[in-house]
Amino acid sequence: MDDIFSGHQLDIPFASVPVLLARYRDRDPDRLAIVDLDQDSAITFGALADLTDRIAAKLVALGVGKGDKVLLLSDECLEKLLIWLxxxxxxxxxxPLNIELNNEYIGDFAALLKPKAVLYQNGLDYAAIAGDGPTIRFGAWKKDGAGDPADDFFRSLPARVDPATLPDGYGPTDMAGIFCTSGTTDRPKAVVYDHAAYWLSGLSTLDMLGLTEDDRTLEYRSFGWNSAQVLSLMPFLQRGTTLHIAKRFSHSRFFEWIQKYGITFSAGVPTVLNMLLNKPLGYTADDIPTLRLMTCSTAPLSAEQWVKFETMYGIKLLQLYGMSEAGWICGNRHYKAKLGTVGLPAKHQEFVIVDGEGKECPVGVEGEVTIGGPQTALGTLREDGTIEPVRGLRIKTGDLAVRDAEGFITVTGRTKDLIIRGGMNIAPVEIDNILMASDLVLEGAALGVPDPIYGEEVVCVVVPKTPDVTGDQIAAYLRARLPLPKVPKKIYLAESLPKSDRGKVLRDRLRDALPELTEAAVVSLKAS
Structure with missing residues (x-):
């Protein structure tokens, strides 16, 4: 087993779904396993192992076997995770393809995957998606045994199954999942994971968060994305936590969920944190005593935002950093964290910052992040269905970062977003962080635009916190905090910034939108 995991020591020995669910059934039969907040439905660990076996038997009857692909097209719901298990x-x-992808992409991926079965949620129009086997609609699972008229899957499950009649399951080197990257600027890629990659990613999560079987976790992002899989699904399997899920984040219901269900940990992204900071609903730490920890990933979080959030809500906040092909790359720990950084390299990530010649950068020197090791994906699917390898290679992430003397990593930007002004490299994230620290700004982003003298010039787009905020006020704020070459030459005002559904600012779209925006201020670079 050690050879499979390339010498990485496992805090929890590898085990498969039937072993894990039987373990939690015997340990805590009456404990809630998964809670669907939107449907107000749930299942206990005592019922989950048996139901998983019945679903497995149904899939076998449909012709699905080991290594066959099952395409899941669904919003986030209890039934999606039941079929997954x-x-x-x-x-x-x-x-689990994200249903928010372009329908053309979903059709193309289905043709590429050649799934043995396609299961789609009632109310979604995917009956025409074809695989090598049946396409079946599923509705709500009824724990009282009552059939859902809109369901063609759960109501036809066998009444009981002898586990000994089911296939033995899988090992760490077996293929486990295929999911898509977010596709913020290009066509999404289909990423292939084996169970070893999932297991190590989950262990990295547990090292960062310190979750135990007593935790009640909240996930409101799509399980079609890797981040939700390794932050929430894998710790649920590895520790037997109680997993609460929602279709999406709800500003009005978030704290109600925390109070009603005693949530102890919740996922987070910058958009959510900014919403909770900038549009508070009057909740304080006294109102949500169970919630001790939240994370923030997808995009860098400034130290100022971090402090504001922890002060306002009394919740420990941990910045994490990952990517689809790698799982977690870095993360602050519940026992060791540093403001403004993405933390230490993940426990099971083989992390190196390199210079332009591929040599490891010393402390304090910026370079590009590279990743490798058994936690990384097997690879990505080519058009012919074969796998473009990732595992076994040293992969450049496109992210720029620097390591400090304590080993903490600060992400300074993307290589493709780097602004080169008169030979000076300017990371837009540095300017973003200063903008986000201002009480004048709801959100903002810097980017480079062509300039006949300097090659590129810095501009920024800002969403003011209130309608009376002016470009001149923002310009004065920036001049007081940035060296002159980094001060944006132009400031544009906007009602919102274009983002991916994971909260990343889409700078290419923002650049294209500049001619339509209001130019609020022109900053003189000769100003003191």
């Missing part, structure tokens, strides 16, 4: 129960491959 049943798929893994027999060693098949879960392919």
């Amino acid at each position: 049943g798929t893994w129960r027999i060693g098949a491959v879960a392919c």
Whole structure:
């Protein structure tokens, strides 16, 4: 087993779904396992192992076997995770495509994957998506046994199953999942994971967060994205936490969820944190005593935002950093964190910052982040269905970063976003962080635009916190905090910034939108 994991020591020995669910059934049969907040439905660990076996038997009856792909097209719901667990129960491959992808992409991916079965949620129009086997609609699972008229899957499950009649399951080197990257600027890639990558990513999460079986976690992001899989699904399997899920974040219901269900940990992204900071609903730490920890990933979080959030809500906040092909790259720990950084390299990530010649950068020197090791993806799918390898290679992430003397990593930007002004490299994230620290600004982003003299010039787009904020006020704020070459030459005002559904600012779209925006201020670079 050590050879499979390339010498990485596992805090929790590898185990498969049938072993894990049987363990939690015997340990805590009456404890809630998964809670669907939107449907107000739930399942206990005592019922989950049996139901997973019944779903697995149904999939076998449909012709699905070990290594076959099951395409899951669904919003976030209890049934999606039940089918996922049943798929893994027999060693098949879960392919949870995000339904917010372009329909053309979903059709193309289905043709590429050639799934043995396609299961789609009632109310979604995917009956025409074809695989090598049946396409089946599913509705709500009814724990009282009542059939859902809109369901063609759960109501036809066998009444009982002898676990000994099911396939043995899987090992760490078996293919586990295929999912898509966010595709913020290009066509999404299909990323392939084996169970070893998932297991190590989950262990890295547990090292960062310190979750135990007593935790009640909240995830409101799509399980079609890797981040939700390794932050929430894997710790649920590895520790037997209680997992609460929602279709999406709700500003009005978030704190109600925390109070009602005693949530102890919640996922977070910058958009959510900014919403809670800038549009508070009057909740304080006294109102949500169970919630001790939240994370922030997807985009860098400034030290000022971090402090504001912890002060306002009394919740420990941890900045994490990852990517689809790598799982977690870095993360602050519940026992060791540093403001303004993405933390230490993840426990099971083989992390190196390199210079332009591929040599490791010393402390304090900026370079590009590279990743490797058994936590990384097997690879990405080519058009012919073969795998473009990632595992076994040293992969450049496109992210720029610097390591300090204590080992903490600060992400300074993207290589493609780097602004080169008169030979000076300017990371837009530095300017972003200063903008976000201002009480004048709801959100803001810097970017480079062509300039006949300097090659590129810095501009920024800002969403003011209140309508009376002027470009001149923002310009004065920036001049007082940035060296002159980094001060944006132009400031534009906007009602919002274009983002991916994971909260990343889409700078290419922002650049294209500049001619339509209001130019609020022109900053003289000769100003003191």
